[in-house]
Amino acid sequence: MAGSPLDFDPETMRQMGYRVVDTLVAYWQSLPARPIGTRPAPAMLEALLNEPTPTTPQPFEQVLNEFLEKVLPHIIKVDHPRYFAFVPAPNDYVGVLADFLAAGMNIFVGTWMVGAGASQVERVVIRWLCDWFDLPETAGGLFVSGGSVANLVCLAAARQRYPDALTRGRVYYSDQTHSCVARAWRILGLREEQLCVLPADEQFQIPLEALRKQIQRDRADGWQPFCVVANAGTTNTGAVDPLEALADLCAEEGLWLHADGAYGAAAILTEEGKRRLRGIHRLDSLAVDPHKWLYQPMMAGCALVRDFEHLRAAFRILPPYLQDKERGATGVDFCDYGVELSRSFRALKVWMALKVRGVDAFRQAMEWNLHLARVAEQALRQLPHWQIVSPATMGIVAFRYAPPTLSEGQADALNRALVDKMIEDGFGMVSSTILRGRVTLRMCTLNPRATEEDVRETVRRLHQFATA
Ligand SMILES: Cc1ncc(COP(=O)(O)O)c(C=O)c1O
Secondary structure, three states: OOOOOOOOOHHHHHHHHHHHHHHHHHHHHHHHHOOOOOOOOHHHHHHHHOOOOOOOOOOHHHHHHHHHHHHHHHOOOOOOOOEOOOOOOOOOHHHHHHHHHHHHOOOOOOOHHHHHHHHHHHHHHHHHHHHHOOOOOOOEEEEEOOHHHHHHHHHHHHHHHOOOHHHHEEEEEEOOOOHHHHHHHHHOOOOHHHEEEEOOOOOOOOOHHHHHHHHHHHHHOOOEEEEEEEEEOOOOOOOEOOHHHHHHHHHHHOOEEEEEEOOOHHHHHOHHHHHHOOOHHHOOEEEEOHHHHOOOOOOOEEEEEOOHHHHHHHHOOOOHHHHHHHOOOOOOOHHHOOOOOOOOOOHHHHHHHHHHHOHHHHHHHHHHHHHHHHHHHHHHHOOOOEEEEEEEEOOEEEEEEOOOOOOHHHHHHHHHHHHHHHHHHOOOEOEEEEEOOEEEEEEEOOOOOOOHHHHHHHHHHHHHHHHO
16 A cells, blocks of 8 residues: 555554544443533634645644544533534444444445445345334335435425426415425425415414415415425424324315424334324325434434435436446446435444344333433423423423523523533533524433433532522
8 A cells, every 4th residue: 555645554543543442432431421512602612623625644642633633622511421402413433433434435426326225225225124113115215415405305306296386386384393394495496475484383283274274265366375384393392293183185176195204213112102103104295314213423414205206307407428327237327316426335333223223222212212201201390480381202301491480581591591500510511492483492302321420410410500
């Protein structure tokens, strides 16, 4: 391996790799005892890290140490067992190593011609997912960077099916829907007035009757309703829209039914998930993120569609410089089914993780996550003045400290301040949102390494800070 200025001798390569693995294992072992991380001021980090492009080489060890000393402490650790904020991202070590392999070999999964084996693995993993959701043989999909792009890709397929979509099309979803859906419609060229956002009901679900009436009204007004976006696990509360009833409505009305299951759809492996996600087999498309509830390293979302060809119709363009891929043995060219040509081998992590562990390990981990949300709810119910705004649902509990001595506005300010206080304390982290017009805290217990004690002590500290 001599000659290139970018090469090392094999023994040095090994030592560098061993050093990184040792660093990672030590990090994982030390994580529960570490603080969650800090939220430093930009000026401090600029002073610490800004520098001109390096010209003289530095030893790998030195640069690694610089990362560990100057960068890592200033990152909030989303894989920390007591990170209950937003959507936690606990990591599966098999997936980490698979990403290392995929990057190390720089495997390209854009065309069958170049990446046949990897493309077939992606096909296999996508088929596993389609089977979990009981989608038909015609179904297919692909790996993308995450939920935002998965929703975008699915909704592009929906828009493509309706010739009038851009002019007089109208789409429907509840106000609990993730902002990436509105952004996707914006990217796809829909105007604000084409997006019908319905206030969710008491259970944070889309109101069916209001939806039905709105569709009728819109038709009478000359709109062409063409798509309903359901939630299969909202970010706020884990709420799942009534998929079966929505599927009936969309079948009657001839609408595309998409669900954003980026967060929640993988819970189909569990009993609670099966019950809540009833009807998911009837969707036209579904976004699901293995980098959320299948514990894989980031950059693993999936766009699934009931008819794989709908993606091809939406995305395929054949330029002359790709014409060679059309000859000889041809298979699925994933570049024809989404927005990316250069695509890394994201499916490898899910394929390896599921094979190494077996699906039951994931099921058990998810059942534990669901249990921990119930533990959090119980712990909160035992303390005075904590309102449960949304009970444990798909691993999320939403709550608010509201003693009678405080006005609603004062309680809002206090709940918001609790998020910051918890970060400052460093033990555990929660995040806030607005539900029913009021600031509400939420815990998302998605880390399989979190313990009951982690959950209880986090709640105890919340109470301590709330009453201080
Ligand atoms: C329900 C839901 N949809 C979409 C997204 C966006 O996914 P990503 O961050 O992978 O783009 C999230 C992220 O938390 C989510 O919870």
